[in-house]
Amino acid sequence: EVQLVQSGAEVKKPGESLKISCKGSAYTFSSNWIAWVRQMPGKGLEWMGIIYPGDSDTRYSPSFQGQVTISADRSISAAYLQWSSLKASDTAKYYCATLTTVTSPFDYWGQGTLVTVSS
Amino acid sequence: NFMLTQPHSVSESPGKTVTISCTRSSGSVASNYVQWYQQRPGSSPTTVIYEDTQRPSGVPDRFSGSIDSSSNSASLTISGLKTEDEADYYCQSYGSSAWVFGGGTKLTVL
Numbered sequence: 001e002v003q004l005v006q007s008g009a010e011v012k013k014p015g016e017s018l019k020i021s022c023k024g025s026a027y028t029f030s031s032n033w034i035a036w037v038r039q040m041p042g043k044g045l046e047w048m049g050i051i052y053p054g055d056s057d058t059r060y061s062p063s064f065q066g067q068v069t070i071s072a073d074r075s076i077s078a079a080y081l082q083w084s085s086l087k088a089s090d091t092a093k094y095y096c097a098t099l100t101t102v103t104s105p106f107d108y109w110g111q112g113t114l115v116t117v118s119s
Numbered sequence: 120n121f122m123l124t125q126p127h128s129v130s131e132s133p134g135k136t137v138t139i140s141c142t143r144s145s146g147s148v149a150s151n152y153v154q155w156y157q158q159r160p161g162s163s164p165t166t167v168i169y170e171d172t173q174r175p176s177g178v179p180d181r182f183s184g185s186i187d188s189s190s191n192s193a194s195l196t197i198s199g200l201k202t203e204d205e206a207d208y209y210c211q212s213y214g215s216s217a218w219v220f221g222g223g224t225k226l227t228v229l
Contacts, residue, residue: 035218044223045156045164045209059216062120095163103213105154105170109163 002027004034004096004110011116012086019082020113022096027108029077030054033099035106036070036081040092050099051079086117121145123210123221130227135200139224141210142192151213153193155184158207158223167208168195202228 035050049060053072097106122144156164168184210221
């Protein structure tokens with residue numbers, strides 16, 4: 001069974017850095033895109049960016065370009081989302097999800113990682 | 120890039136049929152597939168319709184999808200509503216290296 005397991009909830013202060021992870025299993029990690037999706041409290045889904053672990057092709061939503069960094073480590077089937085300097089407005093739940101091709105649906109989703117940024 | 124606009128909320132009684140629209144702001148809705156996701160409170164989204172009209176295995180045939188080029192929109196129709204269908208529904212499509220979600224529609228089954 002395909003699974004995406006995300007790292008646990010985080011509580012951080014403004015200005016701190018953070019890297020959250022998404023580990024895939026039971027599928028060919030390198031051959032599927034992994035996307036990151038933000039959901040702010042009580043709000044909708046927002047696509048942040050996507051990476052193809054096979055060649056590290058990475059694309060960002062203009063809304064998130066320069067605000068976050070997406071990476072992947074094929075050797076351990078993991079994808080990452082990181083911030084260098086968190087803001088209170090980064091408080092949200094972050095999901096990773098797989099796609100087979102760019103036009104396919106977000107097939108499998110992780111359980112989400114809640115990030116709380118508060119002084 | 121384009122936007123996908125959904126009604127904020129819809130409500131209907133059990134056993135009835137409801138349709139949720141998703142209007143594409145620019146470019147043709149037929150140019151890229153539309154997907155629909157269901158998100159129950161506290162859970163991750165799951166796909167209920169993909170490639171405009173296809174239903175994943177395990178999704179009841181009460182769920183159906185369509186597109187209408189004349190209104191440049193996609194629709195999700197749920198017939199024989201059940202209380203378990205109460206959830207947020209999101210449409211999603213792709214274009215110009217961007218993956219776009221609609222704002223979501225809260226379905227209340229009362």
